[in-house]
Every structure is written in structure tokens, then in C-alpha cells.
């Protein structure tokens with residue numbers, strides 16, 4: 001199993017910039033609100049400093065008035081911070097919605113071979129814990145870091161205006177807090193990515209245990225699987241511990257920095273006052289501002305670490321898009337029509353395995369039905385996957401409508417050609433939802449016509465809520481034959497130019513198989529169909545038949561020609577008739 005790609009920091013940064021560009025105005029408005037809140041927070045220290053400087057000549061009523069004004073500014077600051085937090089969270093929610101939409105679209109665009117080659121746990125962990133991490137960061141870390149950064153900037157400027165020498169006390173904390181921050185920040189990305197990988201492996205192990213529960217029970221594998229799960233949990237715990245270690249360095253360095261800043265302010269202030277370089281009021285205001293600054297500096301570092309972790313999660317989430325985006329795109333080269341041309345195609349599954357298809361040539365004209373028959377292991381499914389573009393030929397070309405499949409994006413390819421196998425999936429949702437997946441605007445009449453065409457209309461009419469019935473494992477389990485009919489109805493709605501059926505009707509027995517073949521022939525009239533068939537009665541009703549043996553097409557022609565030629569097909573046909 002290969003993990004899905006992780007976007008580079010540069011790509012992640014470009015995603016963030018793109019998001020920032022689309023939300024520039026609300027972001028600037030929020031930053032201005034934070035700046036106003038920070039400026040209001042300076043009122044109390046300034047008022048206190050003014051009172052200290054004028055303590056001998058100031059009346060009690062003026063002090064009360066100033067204190068009331070300071071209180072008013074504190075209330076204003078609280079209000080402005082509250083309203084800007086609300087706006088930031090709203091903004092964050094919109095950004096997250098966009099990211100989630102992108103993630104779902106990216107996941108759906110993934111080529112099947114990429115999904116088959118990747119681990120389910122990896123995709124699942126990215127969709128759950130990484131997206132949750134981003135959500136937390138967007139809701140909490142982003143506003144906190146923004147507030148903190150704006151507050152630090154406004155207060156530092158204010159302090160420098162009041163007394164630039166006193167403002168220098170801020171630098172005292174830089175060596176210790178800076179070193180702790182640098183040490184932790186340098187490691188955040190790799191530690192977060194390692195934690196994500198460990199969680200993906202754990203999810204994989206758990207998912208495979210659930211899927212293989214029957215095998216585990218049959219072969220008494222409980223202890224071995226428990227050990228495997230425990231090892232994965234240990235791996236996750238070690239990764240989480242490394243993440244906590246970062247905080248165990250960062251947090252104390254931040255605390256020490258806060259104490260140092262205020263202490264330095266008191267010492268520098270006392271020194272400046274003794275040399276008549278600062279009034280007592282300035283020192284009071286300055287020390288209060290230093291205390292006020294050190295808190296957002298700490299918040300910036302602590303939540304900043306959360307933001308860096310989230311950016312690593314963002315790399316995992318946007319990396320899914322890279323897996324699909326690396327595709328070539330010559331989609332414009334696609335001509336209309338469903339002529340299929342398999343040209344000198346050979347194929348091997350892995351670099352170091354043997355060829356399973358050798359130099360296969362086939363031409364299927366638009367609207368023609370080709371049945372592919374042959375013994376088990378002859379290469380029929382392998383060929384079907386290549387014609388669908390799920391796998392790419394090791395050598396040779398597959399063209400549909402004149403366009404080379406390897407040059408089409410997954411989306412363009414799926415519009416041209418679709419494959420139905422015996423494996424199908426019912427998604428949790430209504431019957432209607434399950435069919436609209438491929439044709440969102442389809443109305444009930446169109447959906448019912450597709451169901452009628454595959455002989456499922458009666459079954460749906462008998463369901464408790466008809467098209468609205470919630471189906472799927474948890475709600476209303478659907479039997480294999482009905483699931484197969486729904487899969488075929490879905491393909492009729494998707495309406496590709498070329499359809500590849502890989503044993504798609506072999507679930508149906510006897511009369512019902514013949515009925516399904518007849519229905520499909522009628523519904524698919526005009527479409528190019530390549531049908532892998534075990535059932536030779538399906539093959540004889542095709543326009544042409546290709547017989548495969550050991551990865552080669554050994555015979556091709558109309559069913560009548562092949563029966564008359566007395567070759568492989570004729571032998572298969574005789575054997576089939578004797579069995580029947």
C-alpha cells in the first residue's frame with residue numbers, strides 16, 4: 001500500500017494564498033477590528049500612568065472620571081474583540097467549507113488505480129482527523145494568532161511612543177523564547193506528518209480487521225491481529241508523545257519569556273527613572289503594557305504551533321488533489337463517438353511480474369457489441385480494465401473516439417467509458433440518491449425509466465417509501481441481484497459512449513439472465529458495448545466475439561463465423577451446450 005501524496009510546503013502555501021485572496025476584504029476588516037480593540041486596551045495603562053504622574057495635583061473627581069473612561073475603553077475592547085472573534089469564526093467556517101468541498105472533489109477525482117494502490121485508512125484519516133485539526137485551527141488558532149499579532153504590534157508601537165528605551169525591555173525575552181520557539185517550530189511539520197501517518201496505519205489496521213472479521217475467527221487469528229493493532233497503537237502513541245515533547249519545550253520557554261519581560265521592564269524602568277529618563281507614570285504605563293504584550297506573545301507562539309501543525313494537516317488534505325492532478329490533460333483531443341481501438345497492447349501488473357496480455361489488437365465500431373470469452377485467467381478482466389483506462393497499457397495504445405485514453409483526465413475518461421463489474425456499492429441514502437450520484441439533475445421520470453430498463457421498477461415500487469426508501473447496510477440491506485440492477489441503472493443514467501460489462505449479468509441465473517441480456521441490448525442500442533461473458537448465450541447474441549487464451553486474442557469474428565470455423569469458440573460452445 002502506498003500513502004497518498006503530501007503537498008509540498010510551497011503548494012500548501014499557494015492554497016492558503018488562494019484562500020486569502022478570495023477572502024481579502026473580510027480578513028482586512030477583521031484585522032482592523034482587532035487593531036481597534038488593541039488600541040482600546042492601551043487606555044487603562046495610559047490613564048493609570050497619567051494619574052501616577054499627576055497624583056499630587058489631581059482631584060478625586062478627575063481620578064474617578066479618568067477611571068470611568070478607562071473602564072469604558074476596557075468595555076469597548078471586550079466588545080470589539082468579541083465581535084471580531086465572531087467574524088473570524090464565520091470567515092473560518094466559510095474557508096473550511098471551501099476546503100472540505102475541494103477535498104471531496106479531489107477524492108472523487110482520484111483514479112481508481114490510485115485508490116486501489118492507496119490505503120483506505122490514509123484517505124479516511126485525512127478526511128476525519130486532518131480535517132478536524134484544520135477545523136480547530138480555523139476556529140481557534142487563526143483568530144488567537146491574529147488577535148495576538150495585531151495586539152503585539154499595536155502595543156509595541158504604543159510603548160515605543162511612550163518611552164522607546166523602556167520598549168527595549170521586550171528584547172530581553174528574545175534569546176530564550178526565540179530559541180525554544182525555533183526548536184519547536186522547526187520540528188512541528190515532520191512531527192505532525194509522522195503522527196498523521198501513524199494514525200493512517202492504525203485506521204488501516206482497524207479497518208482490515210473489521211473487513212476480515214470472518215477470516216480472523218475462522219483461522220483463530222485474534223491474538224496475532226490484537227498484537228498487530230497494539231503495535232500500531234504504540235506507533236501512534238509514540239508519534240503523539242513526540243508532539244507533546246514539542247510543547248514541553250515551547251511552553252516553559254514562553255513562560256520564562258513572560259516573566260523576564262516584565263522583570264526587565266521593572267528593572268529598566270527603575271534605572272530610567274533614577275536617571276530622569278522616564279517619569280514614574282511612564283514606567284507604570286510601560287510595565288503594564290509589557291505585561292499586556294507578553295500575554296499575546298505567548299499566545300502567538302502557543303497557537304502558532306497549532307497553526308503549523310494545521311498547515312501540515314493541510315498538506316495532507318491538499319495532497320489528495322495532487323494524486324489526481326498529476327494527470328495529463330488532452331481532453332480536447334477526444335472526438336465524439338465510441339469507436340474503440342486496442343492497438344498492440346501488452347500489460348503486466350507490476351514491473352517485476354510477467355506479461356498477462358500480449359500484443360492485443362481489437363477494433364470495436366461505434367454501436368457494436370463485442371463479447372470477450374475465454375478460460376479463467378485468460379486476461380479478460382485485465383483487458384476490460386485497460387479499455388476503461390483504469391490501468392494503463394505497459395505498451396501499446398487504447399483509443400476511444402480516436403483519443404488516446406492515457407491523455408484524458410479521469411473525469412473526461414469517465415464521461416467516455418464506464419465499467420460495470422460484479423462488485424458494486426450501495427451508498428447510504430435513498431434509492432434516488434444512489435442513482436442521482438451519476439446524473440444529479442435526473443428527475444424521477446428519468447430515474448424510473450432507468451429502473452424499468454433494468455427490471456428494477458417493480459422492486460422499487462414495492463419498497464416502503466419507493467424512491468425515497470433509505471437503502472444501504474444499516475437501513476435496508478439490498479440483495480446482490482437488486483444491487484446489480486441498481487448498478488446497471490446507474491450506468492444507463494451516466495450514459496457513457498462505451499460500456500464495459502465484466503460479468504455484470506452473471507449473478508442472474510437462467511431465465512432472469514436472458515431477460516437481463518435482452519433488456520440491456522434494448523437499452524444500450526447504439527452504444528458500444530464490450531461484454532466479458534462466461535455465459536455463452538450472452539456471447540452468441542453479440543455482434544462479434546473475441547476469444548482470449550493466455551493473454552492473447554486467438555480468435556475473433558461474428559458468433560456464426562466462429563461456430564462454423566470449428567476453433568476454440570466452437571469447442572467452448574459445444575461444451576456449454578452439453579452442460580446446459
Ligand SMILES: Nc1ncnc2c1ncn2[C@@H]1O[C@H](COP(=O)(O)OP(=O)(O)OP(=O)(O)O)[C@@H](O)[C@H]1O
Nearest residue numbers: 349350353356374375376377378379380381382383
Ligand atoms: N491485481 C493483479 N495483480 C497481479 N496479477 C493479476 C491481477 N489480476 C489478475 N492477475 C493475473 O492476470 C492474469 C489474467 O487475469 P484476468 O483476471 O485478467 O483473467 P480473466 O480471464 O478475467 O479470468 P476470470 O475469468 O477468472 O476473471 C492471471 O494470470 C491473473 O493471475
